[in-house]
Amino acid sequence: MTAQTKQPISIVGVPMDLGAGRRGVDMGPSAIRYASVKEKLTGLGYQVEDRGNLHVPTPESHEEGDQQLKYLREITTVSEQLAQEVSTIKDNGRFPLVLGGDHSIAIGSIAGLAKHHRQMGVIWFDAHGDLNTAETSPSGNIHGMSLAASLGFGHPDLVQCAGYAPKIKPENVVIIGARELDPGEKELIRKQGIRVFTMHDVDRMGMGAVMEETLNIVTNGTDGVHLSLDLDGLDPNDCPGVGTPVAGGLTYRESHLAMEMLAEANVLTSAEFVEVNPILDSSNRTAKVAVALIGSVFGEKVL
Known part of the structure; x- marks a missing residue:
């Protein structure tokens, strides 16, 4: 594939930490840029533009509000802006690559993307389900509600981001790497029939088989595929710089294999x-892993 035929990429940073329980993830976009994400992609033959960061208010300057929906108003505002930004990138015929920030940003990303892909498949790499609502959340942190909101469950301000709902259908969603699910999330997974590959499944089947089944699901009757990758999906030994680490996660190589198989399938239309969280990291290791995985998903090979 020549550089001319590769879809150009637009990077947008969302320095959001209002949805998380620990500070520092707002520096995530800077850490990933510092780990040379643009240089990585340019080296692979892509034309890359960096659209900079969206403006996100700092927690210190705002009230948390409802303890079951912390910073709801601020997160809603940023989500609307991100939806517009991502939609504009798609209008320009470019591939949106969104750098977080906490996982609440997926509400805005998916809202903007679903305008262009009415039957979008979603691959959710995460230790968690992010399928809570205000009623089921143990923390009130909105980064644990983003997938639920995209599916149409939760507070109207989150669910109706960009003016319509739902954005995606449960049968088009696959969660990979789950190992910490709350009771309300388990119930929603069962009720909606969402395919979840827990770490038990990854151990038992192997990542190759997991990805083959995942690709079958997310490409069945869909018109695009979005990758939403939370670095806490990986084991904390490989990615110490995350706010909610859970032991026993995906290995570095398992994660690369997943990205390499995604690249081979050539189905991705967007990614985040x-x-x-650089504050909890050592020597920017986690951002470097993110950039390495981004390289793999955009076609970087060992040989």
Whole structure:
């Protein structure tokens, strides 16, 4: 593939930490840029523009509000802006690559993308389900509600981002790497029939088989595929710089294999990489892993 035939990429940073319980993830976009994400992609033959960061208010300057929906108003505002930004990138015929920030940014990303892909498949790499609502959330942190909101469950301000709902259908969603699910999330998964590959499944089947089945699901009757990758999906030994680490996660190589198989399938129409927290990291290791995975998903090979 020549550089001319590769779809140009637009990077947008969302320095959001209003949806998380620990500070620092707002520096994620800077950390990923510092780890040379643009240089990585340019080296692979892509034409890349960096659209900079959206403006996100700092928690210190605003009230948390409802303890079951912390910073709802501010997150809603940023989500609307991100939806517009992502939609504009798609209008320009470019591939949106969103850098977080906490996982609440997926509400805005998916809202903007679903305008262009009415039957969008979603691959959700995460230790968590992010399928809580205000009623089921143990923390009130909105980064644990983003997939639920995109599916049409939760507070109207989140669900109706960009003016319509739902954005995606449960049968088009696959969660990979789950190992910490709340009771309300388990119930929603069962009721909606969402395909979840827990770490038990990854251990038992192997990542190759998991990805083959995932690709079958997210491409069945869909018109685009979005990758939403939370770095806490990986094991904390490989990615220490995340706000909600859970032991026993995906290995570095398992994650690369997943990205390499995604690249081979050539089905991705957008991606976001979230929850890099440099404050909790050592020597920017987690952002470097993010950039390495971005390289693999855009076609970088060992040989």
